[in-house]
Amino acid sequence: DSGVTQTPKHLITATGQRVTLRCSPRSGDLSVYWYQQSLDQGLQFLIQYYNGEERAKGNILERFSAQQFPDLHSELNLSSLELGDSALYFCASSSRGNTIYFGEGSWLTVV
Amino acid sequence: QQQVKQSPQSLIVQKGGISIINCAYENTAFDYFPWYQQFPGKGPALLIAIRPDVSEKKEGRFTISFNKSAKQFSLHIMDSQPGDSATYFCAALFGNEKLTFGTGTRLTIIP
Numbered sequence: 393d394s395g396v397t398q399t400p401k402h403l404i405t406a407t408g409q410r411v412t413l414r415c416s417p418r419s420g421d422l423s424v425y426w427y428q429q430s431l432d433q434g435l436q437f438l439i440q441y442y443n444g445e446e447r448a449k450g451n452i453l454e455r456f457s458a459q460q461f462p463d464l465h466s467e468l469n470l471s472s473l474e475l476g477d478s479a480l481y482f483c484a485s486s487s488r489g490n491t492i493y494f495g496e497g498s499w500l501t502v503v
Numbered sequence: 504q505q506q507v508k509q510s511p512q513s514l515i516v517q518k519g520g521i522s523i524i525n526c527a528y529e530n531t532a533f534d535y536f537p538w539y540q541q542f543p544g545k546g547p548a549l550l551i552a553i554r555p556d557v558s559e560k561k562e563g564r565f566t567i568s569f570n571k572s573a574k575q576f577s578l579h580i581m582d583s584q585p586g587d588s589a590t591y592f593c594a595a596l597f598g599n600e601k602l603t604f605g606t607g608t609r610l611t612i613i614p
Contacts, residue, residue: 394546425601435547435592435604448601482546484602491537492602494546 395419396495398483404501410471413498417464417485423447424466425484425492426458435482441466473502506530507595509605516612522580524608526593529574533595537602538567538578541590550591551578583612 395418405411417424426438428451437450441460452458455473460466470477478501486492508527516522528536537552553560553567553576560567566579580587593605 394548396546434606437601437603440601450601480544491549491552492596493549494539496546497544499544 394493394495396483396485396493398481398495398498400498401496402499402501404503405473407473407475407502409473409502410469411473411500413468413470413481413483413500415466415468415483415485415495417466417483418487418493421485421487421493422464423486423492424460424464425486426452426466426468427482427484427494428479429482429497430479433479438468470500473500475502478502506603507593507605509593509608511608512606513609514611516580516583516610518583518585518612518614520583520612522583522587522610522612523577524591524593524610525575525577526605527573527575528595528603530595530597530603531574532597533603534598535596536567536569536576537594537596538565539592539594539604541592541607547592580610583610585612585614588612 397416399414422443425440428436438452440448458468480497482497484494538550539547540550541547551565564581569576591608594602
């Protein structure tokens with residue numbers, strides 16, 4: 393158990409809909425990262441937050457947004473969903489200068 | 504731009520053999536090189552990591568070899584076991600920035 397908690401574990405939704413994925417980082421970790429992993433694909437970095445502020449942005453679509461709250465949990469919002477958004481979405485967290493730990497992921501299926 | 508190149512894409516090794524996965528990086532500012540192991544449907548888990556001030560790090564059956572001048576590093580799995588069958592990702596990190604992942608290697612250990 394990495395200590396990073398993601399909910400929901402599985403989610404099925406229709407095209408055009410909006411979903412929110414939630415992440416609770418490890419206790420004390422200030423950085424939260426979101427990654428997307430499509431079937432048989434690598435890990436694509438989406439966005440990073442550090443102590444509530446956006447730190448780095450990767451290949452995140454404009455339809456997607458994220459935020460980190462004062463209690464350090466983070467949410468990834470995916471809107472106007474398309475079939476191609478079906479993927480495993482990972483949250484990860486780290487302390488400054490330390491290892492990055494991943495959650496178990498949220499499986500999103502868009503039908 | 505792929506900053507971390509990983510090979511091979513897939514690898515089949517007999518039980519008891521040595522599995523070798525290679526990675527090359529471009530950004531000389533990277534100062535932390537972890538390897539992650541991922542089983543199907545699970546999040547990546549940190550396996551072993553190295554910093555560029557050492558040329559080798561060993562933890563049990565897993566060894567990282569690091570060649571700073573060539574900007575290459577590799578993972579060696581000694582006495583490979585069926586339970587090692589998984590996807591392995593190399594990664595590189597600078598400071599507290601995002602992890603840059605390689606494309607992954609699907610390792611299969613056959614009896």
